[in-house]
Amino acid sequence: MDQNVEEIQQNLLKFGCCRVCAVRHLTKPSAINVKTLISASEQDHDEPKRLKENPCIACLGLFQNPQKDDIINKIISYLKTSKYDSDTFNLAFNLPMCTIIRGHSIALYVSKLRITFNPTFPTAFVCAKDAWKLMAEDAIVKATGKRFDVHSPLLVTVGFHYKDIKDECDCLNAIIKLSNKNLQNILSQMDNKDFVSQYGEMPSVPESVIEFKSVDARHESVYIAGRYNKWSRTLSQTPWIVDQERRLESSVEEIISDPIKKRALADEFKFSASGREDIDVRMLGRGRPFAIELVNPKQTKFSYEVLREIENEINTDPQVTVTHLQNVVREQLKELKSGEEFKIKVYKALCYVEGELPDLEKLNNCAPLEILQYTPIRVLHRRANMVRPRTIHSMKAVATKVGIDNGCSFFNVILSTQAGTYVKEFVHGDFGRTNPCLRTVFENDTVDILALDVLDIEIDWPTPVKY
Amino acid sequence: MDKPSVYDFGIDDDSVPPIERSVDITENVPPTVVQRYFESRYATNVNDKPNQDYSVLIHSNNLCILSLASTHVLMGKTIDKIDFQVSGNTDRLSNNMTGKGKRGAQIVQAGSTLCKVHCSDGEEHKILSAIPGKLVQMNSKLADTPNIMLDKPDDLGFIAIVLPQKQRFEKIRDGLLTKEQYTNRNSTV
């Protein structure tokens, strides 16, 4: 080792640095080597007499035992018991502000000496967090089988407590506003002389040791998508709650989510779909695309077999069938949402008129049809009153029988519409607020709708699953 | 509808009841949209004026559709023109509001003038609001085809849509005649 560097290191040890901190303050981040750190730590522990009674002036004892091994063990046992199935993990430290201030103070001291010895020597050093992670990584990996990866979706956050933080920060608070955010920047923008005059040449020898406070983890959201059919005319897509009171026992969302919830152990589930059908409308054909965001899930690996198992469990409910269940990534959800606005929807409407059947060809001949549609009265209480142009791309009416003779004539209309078209209103006109409508086309005020099915949402999403 | 084969998943379409068998259809003529979703109420002699009688269709979401009742003074007449400028600075057709809260909508009281009707017989009548609330929509079709107000009162010829204040809704509804009360009243007059 460079003799000057060795000399500074000896000074740091004398001031009360632990050996790990003395080494890392004299190493540039790019030159760090976990073996050097570990051997420094071992050397410390082999010299029990040296300043053993004082916590390190840089790390407040973070690299010293018993704290170091204790914290590592806390992280290990948390990861072992918390059920996260991630193969990797990343670590974040919430260190008390004073460890940053202490690090800055020592860095100033080191660079001052270095300038005397060798003005070209770099002053960057390995910060406490990075050094600690490097040293702890190996033990955690060995004990948990999880790999350390800074890009891991699983972030383990360790919190610390330090008794004397207030006194330490107060002397600087007198001249500058400290905050946890960008503390490093605030300090480096400070005039060095001001800093030293307030804080002193070197950090004081701490009276208490840094303490472990908490370990917690958060996994990035995981997304599951598929398509659903709804066979019931008494089921809403999402829980129907008015004034905190449930109006219906269940919903498509809940029927789909429950078997997934049970397996994913997530904090929260966010259901979204490419539009929605009314409670009394069936969703037939290949179903409606949907996705569920699992927020902070513990179990994230859904194999082909598990997904089929979930489908089977959902599909025991006779009201709903889910197919093509699969893992998707966040970027793929864009398609789901764009489908809500732009894609064509195909419907079948069972309609009737009082008396004789009108000339159905009139309807078959008028598509494509541009209509103007005011916000329907049935949703007007919770939406703005607007008039929107919509396109009916195609229509085909066919007479049908319902097995009842009540003086009415029945017919089915299959129509494909621009997304966002309200089909029930297109049939009866909603007090003339949708125009033209089936009543105006047939010039018959008794045209009305009895039942509606969605036959298709024309989006090829998500990717079909091979069964 | 043919579904793309890539999405085939073996659901037996035959097991899904056809649309005709997926709903109950009554032996009688099925209820109309109005009968299905609205409660029919009436306000008579509004502002203590004889035959200022209105129908109020109350949707399950509390929105109210106002139209002329069959006993309204205008019934049987012919309308020449409807004037929506009800006062110097209030034009019922320029009722601008924003958002789902309908901010900026005109507020009407029970008895407020919604429009003025000029009849072919030279008479002039005010059309009054039967209930208080936010004027959500004035039927602008009445400007070009005023007589639909008389011919199709509960459909194309409605007068206006009014949203009563939530807290006052039940009191307002209970202050109106039920369909039965209205029918009985007409048979005893």
Ligand SMILES: [Zn+2]
């Ligand atoms: Zn240290």
